[in-house]
Amino acid sequence: MTIGFLVFDVVNITGGGNAIIEHAWGLQRLGHRVCLVVLGQLPPEPPTWHPKLSDLTLLSADQAVTERFDFLFATWWLTFFELWRFESRIYGYFNQSLESRFHSESRLKLLNRLTYSLPLLFVTEAKWLEEFIRLMQPQAEVVRIPNGLSEQFFPRVSEPPRQASALRVLVEGPWGFPFKGLAEAFGVLDQARRDFPFEVGWLTSHSGGVLPAVGGEPVKIFEKLPISEVRRVLREFDVLLKLSRVEGVFGPPLEMFSQGGTAICSAVSGSDEYMMHGRNCLLVDRLNERRAVRYLALLNEDRKYLDQLRRGGLETARQAPDWSTSAALLASALEKLDSRLVNFRLRPALKALAAVQLECFSTDATPSSRGLLGRFLQRWRSFPA
């Protein structure tokens, strides 16, 4: 089968991008022809942050219009509005989050809802998204494929690394996206630092030039690391602190578990997939977010409990499937659907929705130039219509 994934870019490091690359690579390894269709700027060389990118076929949109796909998947929500440009027997949507929640503008939320208005083939990794899509599109085919945990990049340690004298806390996430809760995480650490000393690091794909300090001391920053180097950082810390407001399924806590750490995270949609409060991590709800300070104090004082959580996390990571298992599940699902599902007749409807999107972006407002969407749109507009 020829399978395409529409992506905006492959240069930026994102968890969603990682899942696309792993699935594409896994499908290719199983004998399928797989292309990543890059709608933004096609880089002259494959980016190095993910070694598997160099094994994959990257096509520009102009190159891809001559392809005949068996399956073509939208990924990031705005790529949905470009599906119509390409020929495919089956149009799909690899939907990893409800991206309307990333934006505050009502217009963008409304546009995002249009991406659920056709009975495409939906593939998702999260139970809550599967449920949401079924509520939105009861007639659509929905396939849930749990994300894998890479054995190559996150080999499970045999034992949690030895604890240092001071608690070591790692914050994870890019700067500039309020729903990632970075400011809140550093606020929690600042408050905790008044009571006891600990080490802080920040693992990020994008620091935005920000140099955070906790208790007046600068935070050690690990920025734009290739995925193959992330585990080295994770092993240097005991606890991952992540207070996002929106997630599809948390990826970093599971990666932290694989290296013998635990996590304090917000109890957001998708946190129930593998995170168990008091067994492998500690979860805080938004109304009680400052309870994270108490949890840090607890883990600092009670190292036996910290060790218990770390061991619980490692056990969870050991049970997580490798990406090869996830990709095999996806391949199997697509092979079954290949013989019975055809939805190319949706192409005119996809085109009509693209016209709505174009109209929405061309009238009055200039969408915010800040953040991921702003960067996306700045480049998007240079793309020939």
Added chain:
Amino acid sequence: MNIRSAFLASPKFELRIPGDTGTGESAFFRIAEDWRPALASAANFQPEVAFVFDPLSIPGEALQALPGIKVGVVTQPLTPGELSEALRRQRTGIGVLEWFTWFEEPPPEVRDLPLLSIVATSLDTRRLPSPPNLEQVAIAVPAWARPPGLSLDAELVASEESWPDCLEKLSRCGVMVYYSSEPLQLSMPLLPLALAHGLLLVSNQAFPPECGIEQEDEYLVRPVKDWARVVEKEQKGLGYFRAVRARAFQKARELFDASIVFRRLAVDATILKATCRTSPTRRQW
């Protein structure tokens, strides 16, 4: 980490308490006018953690006999008498509750009580319709939240109705309009229930961000003059707000599902120390 938990409460709280999972992990003991039989049964259950709703309605000496960590669940403002009784128990150690949960950010005068968490509400979601009926478009309005000067053909929900009657009414509706002169709170009656039913909640006020309910994605804030138009859009049957209703249904389960809420609280009650005085919400306590 399964913690054996007992729930002691009057039947009016039944919808807030996790239903029997059949695992023997938790049990609900209904408190009638005479609280002694329920307390005796709860003691026999040998809980590791006991959640006591409206805890000051039971004499402190009687609570002494209950094994396990005792958590008082405060669901409404305490009277001055109740407050001084709670503080007296803490001072004397008789009938002492190891922890309290509060329905909102507690007032400064209770700073000497050990606060475990803010629990605005909880719902036994297994009693509620699932999946929600997103085709329904009838309007519900609480009697205390009717918008001034607007007439809508709506099902009126009265304050004195029992929760089974409320559930029955809400399950026939698809929209709830809610007028308030103050910001919305999760402890306001019917709001969590409306969300959990997958109703389109339309109000002139917003929830504060810390409630975690996402404006435009999970409910709508509109001036009253726009409500008729919003309702009309939903009643056209285009599914214009279907995503909002679907997310309301999901978010209510993420935030309020009683089995999730109390399982986490049971863990916290056992791992945290009451001497740790940090407020779960305030920057400074």
